[in-house]
Amino acid sequence: MVEVAELNKKAHKKPLKGMMENVMNQFNHAADIINLHPNIRKILSITNNEIIVHFPVKMDNGEVEIFTGYRVQHNNALGPYKGGLRYHPTVDIDAARALAMWMTWKTSLAGLPYGGGKGGIQIDPSKYSTSELERITRRFTFALADNIGPEHDIPAPDVNTNSQTMAWISDTYMSTRPPAERSANLHVVTGKPAGSGGLEGRDRATGYGVFLTIKFWADKNKINLENKKFIVQGFGNVGYWASYFLEKEGAVLVAVQDAFGSIENQKGIDVESLFNYTKSNAGSIVGFPIANDTSNDTFFGIDCDILIPAALGNQITKDNAHDIKATLIAEGANGPINVEGEQILVENGVTIIPDILCNSGGVIGSYFEWLQNRNGELWQLEEVVAKLDKKLKESFNKVYEYSIKESMDMRTAAYCIAIERIEKAYVLRGIFP
Incomplete structure (x- = not known):
């Protein structure tokens, strides 16, 4: 994991x-x-919203542990909040605030229709089994369900989370929606496995x-x-x-x-x-x-x-x-x-x-996945790489030329x-x- x-x-x-x-x-x-x-x-x-959730999860040995999860939504002037979820002992509200602000600047610089958000769970994932991490992730998603959404706040992988984590989140979130709305919520997260709505090359x-x-x-x-x-x-x-x-x-x-x-x-x-x-x-x-x-x-x-x-x-x-x-x-x-x-x-x-x-290639790739899900399309790897090259080159040139012009x-x-x-x-x- x-x-x-x-x-x-x-x-x-x-x-x-x-x-x-x-x-x-x-x-x-x-x-x-x-x-x-x-x-x-x-x-x-300042941030727009700061969500802290405490939730219980039953461990493999039958004991219950209480976990603390965070989601900070900094700004959405340009579009839905966007940013990763990390699983790490250093996750706290201050770190989430800073990372959410960085995401706001990152998505804006890339020219994406997103704002910035960030969060995660204060946890050392190496101490838990895969089945425990799945239950922790699904319970965290349930606790956050009213505060995320494909047109509101779209999490993604970060430190110690990956495509499997996103698949668990996506499945849990869709399960909380009415049956007629479930398929329309696949893009609640990005960074999913390629076989489950993910983007070729997102990894x-x-x-x-x-x-x-x-x-x-x-x-x-x-x-x-x-x-x-x-x-x-x-x-x-x-x-x-x-x-x-x-x-x-x-x-x-x-x-x-x-x-x-x-x-x-x-x-x-x-x-x-x-x-x-x-x-x-x-x-x-x-x-x-x-x-x-x-x-x-x-x-x-x-x-x-x-x-x-x-x-x-x-x-x-x-x-x-x-x-x-x-x-x-x-x-x-x-x-x-x-x-x-x-x-x-x-x-x-x-x-x-x-x-x-x-490191904005990740959120640009996430944007491509979000569009792919939204439009019911499947993009090939070559197409993804070409789009990523073009988008990143535009961003780099803007920054480089601005830095030269303004010294x-x-x-x-x-x-x-x-x-x-x-x-x-x-x-x-x-x-x-």
């Missing part, structure tokens, strides 16, 4: 403190630059998007990715697919970190071999025979050209930012760099492809574009009453 490898065991236990502070600093910085209307700033500075969309933004940046700067060294924190869905496509482009994976440890081989780590090894090693990269185990504490300082943090938030801080040797960071995770860490990186001349652009970093440019689109929607519609 646990599909997303996140970070070393020590960090695995830390709460994601400071994420709300980070996203608010980023928002206010961009809002100042574009002179965002004070009234709209007030609206965007790779986020990682593929990370790769594409790196490729677009390299092309803009006339850089050949052949033999460029890269390291990845997190070898789950995002980290694996980003690595897969980068390797196809001729880049060389030299180090990986996951929830269990870190490995390095400066001569190169074969992506597919490592992926197959993790499947037979309880999801862990540790002990991979064609690499050496290395220290978690010095991972970010490994010699490389490109760093892809694809785990949790706040991994790069003032404590380790100075160690980074990469000249490009592509944020596969949401908020992997805190404000202090970013200041150091910018001063050191490191380019950062921001999360709301870099600012790509994160600030991305925020300015995203917030201006939402501001325009409020200006045109007005504020009720």
Whole structure:
């Protein structure tokens, strides 16, 4: 069930403190630059709705456990709330708020008819059986049922959730609807299995998007990715697919970190071999025979050209930012760099492809799946990839050109574009009453 490898065991236990502070600093910085209307700033500075549910679930041994689940709906000025559900010990209301706000900026930047939402359950899924996780997911869905919906709030996979999780949610939600409405609610979630209303290629969309933004940046700067060294924190869905496509482009994976440890081989780590090894090693990269185990504490300082943090938030801080040797960071995770860490990186001349652009392939793929379900269509993989390429290239070019024109970093440019689109929607519609 646990599909997303996140970070070393020590960090695995830390709460994601400071994420709300980070996203608010980023928002206010961009809002100042574009002179965002004070009234709209007030609206965007808070969430629309915050749902906390406590629910009981019977375990395999017959005992009942009480779980806490969250769903934060930040803003829906552009359309239904959209965002993932994660299962992780660090899930709390503050983390959900920050992640929901990031989703608002991400969907706006991508030009999608969505707002932002996020949530999950405060749980370590590795401690539960598959049958227990199914019951937990279905009970959580039942508790949330009146607060989600295909035209209201559309969850998706996130950390430690996957297509199976979405299939359980979809089935449970449809079961709560009147019989005549059930088939019309298939798109209540995205990221479903391809055989159950899912989109071909949705599994790779986020990682593929990370790769594409790196490729677009390299092309803009006339850089050949052949033999460029890269390291990845997190070898789950995002980290694996980003690595897969980068390797196809001729880049060389030299180090990986996951929830269990870190490995390095400066001569190169074969992506597919490592992926197959993790499947037979309880999801862990540790002990991979064609690499050496290395220290978690010095991972970010490994010699490389490109760093892809694809785990949790706040991994790069003032404590380790100075160690980074990469000249490009592509944020596969949401908020992997805190404000202090970013200041150091910018001063050191490191380019950062921001999360709301870099990992937006996932939500773009989710939009395609939502449309597919809504219209009763089935799209082929080639069609999905072509649409993803086009959409991401449009977003990247807008951000890159804005950053050059206004002499600012790509994160600030991305925020300015995203917030201006939402501001325009409020200006045109007005504020009720």
